[in-house]
Amino acid sequence: xxxxTSKPSDLITTLFGGKALIxxxxxxxxxxxxxxxxxxxxEIYDICMRDAAAYLEGGMNGLIVENHGDxxxxxxxxxxxxxxxxxxxxxxxxxxxxxxxxGINVLANAPIPALAAATASGADFIRVNEWANxxxxxxxxxxxxxxxxxxxxxxxxxxxxxxxxxxxxxxxSHSIVADRxxxxxxxxxxxxDADAVIATGQRTGNSATLEEIDEIGSATSLPLLVGxxxxxxxxxxxxxxxxxxxxxxxxxxxxxxxxxxxLERVKGFVKAVGQG
Numbered sequence: 001x002x003x004x005t006s007k008p009s010d011l012i013t014t015l016f017g018g019k020a021l022i023x024x025x026x027x028x029x030x031x032x033x034x035x036x037x038x039x040x041x042x043e044i045y046d047i048c049m050r051d052a053a054a055y056l057e058g059g060m061n062g063l064i065v066e067n068h069g070d071x072x073x074x075x076x077x078x079x080x081x082x083x084x085x086x087x088x089x090x091x092x093x094x095x096x097x098x099x100x101x102x103g104i105n106v107l108a109n110a111p112i113p114a115l116a117a118a119t120a121s122g123a124d125f126i127r128v129n130e131w132a133n134x135x136x137x138x139x140x141x142x143x144x145x146x147x148x149x150x151x152x153x154x155x156x157x158x159x160x161x162x163x164x165x166x167x168x169x170x171x172x173s174h175s176i177v178a179d180r181x182x183x184x185x186x187x188x189x190x191x192x193d194a195d196a197v198i199a200t201g202q203r204t205g206n207s208a209t210l211e212e213i214d215e216i217g218s219a220t221s222l223p224l225l226v227g228x229x230x231x232x233x234x235x236x237x238x239x240x241x242x243x244x245x246x247x248x249x250x251x252x253x254x255x256x257x258x259x260x261x262x263l264e265r266v267k268g269f270v271k272a273v274g275q276g
Contacts, residue, residue: 011162011195012223012243015062015101015124020225020244021273022062022103023055023266025094026257029069030086036069041086048090049097051261055251056098058266063098064127064246065091066105068257073108075139084113091121103127103164108139111149111163119158127198127227127246131165132188134176146192165194166227167216182212183219190220198227198246207234213241232272239273 012020028044029035052063067083087104095102105127106114114126130137132144153159167186180188189197199208199216207229217224226238227246238245251266253259 009221009223012225015162016244017061019239019273020062020101020246021060021270022064022101022225022244022246023051023060023251023261024068024105024246024248025051025055025063025065025090026068026248027065027070027087027090029071030067030083032080032082033067033070035071041089044086045090045093047260049093052094052098054261054263055266056100058251058263059270060100060247060266062101062103062244063094064103064105065094065123066127067107070107073139075108075142076110076112076145079106079110079113084117087113088117088120091117091123095122101125105129108137109142109145111145112152115149115153115156115158115161118161119156123161125162125164125195127164127166128194129166129169131163131194132192133180133185135169136176137169144192146194150193162195163193164196164198164225165189166198166200168212169200182215186216186219190222194222196223196225196243198225199242200226200228207231207238210237210241213238217241232269235269235273 025048028047091104101124103125104114104118104123109130111126111128118126130142130144131146134143167189168182186197197220199213208226223243225244225246226242230238230245230247231250249255249257251261251269253262
């Protein structure tokens with residue numbers, strides 16, 4: 001395969017010291033979102049810190065902070081500045097308390113707010129669900145934001161903040177680009193200067209198939225992670241093909257994303273990886 005990027009392939013090892021085991025902090029609903037129930041910001045921050053501590057005590061080696069409680073999500077241009085503010089404060093507290101790489105994902109598909117929060121808080125990377133091309137999402141028509149996001153990152157002098165970009169992103173239809181293979185969509189991420197690629201299933205908690213992981217992996221020299229549906233039962237097969245995993249639902253009480261992270265589940269997961 002002819003390479004179309006000059007990005008180094010050892011990013012994950014450099015950041016995480018080996019395979020990346022990243023736990024997702026699903027922030028509770030923020031003020032202004034439909035599911036917000038009046039919790040104080042101190043309560044919200046404490047919940048996020050509790051989950052961060054459980055992930056890391058259990059053996060995970062990285063975290064992603066995201067506004068998952070803000071369902072239904074807004075399109076990027078409709079997201080208010082309060083979301084960026086809340087995520088900046090939460091991430092700053094995590095970065096200054098725990099010694100691990102930390103990322104930010106602003107839903108839905110909002111790399112510019114994510115870059116602002118990452119710069120303010122000292123985070124290491126952002127996750128972007130649609131970096132290149134376009135698709136039809138739950139929120140409507142969603143375009144890739146790579147061009148404007150990279151210019152914004154350059155204006156902030158924040159090129160040290162890396163971009164982890166989904167390929168064939170979940171929660172959407174790719175009928176708009178159905179004439180392009182998953183491999184070509186993945187190569188587009190590298191062409192638009194993503195730093196790592198994420199394979200996903202169809203929705204939160206749903207795993208990418210091994211066949212799709214292999215198809216994405218064969219199309220890029222960038223580091224590859226799997227970002228949904230990873231469990232103790234499938235993690236070894238997935239890690240044998242990839243550089244890391246991003247996990248949340250299977251490490252929470254009853255396997256539900258809205259519940260708290262359970263330390264024993266995390267320990268069991270890390271043991272299944274072979275590191276516990």
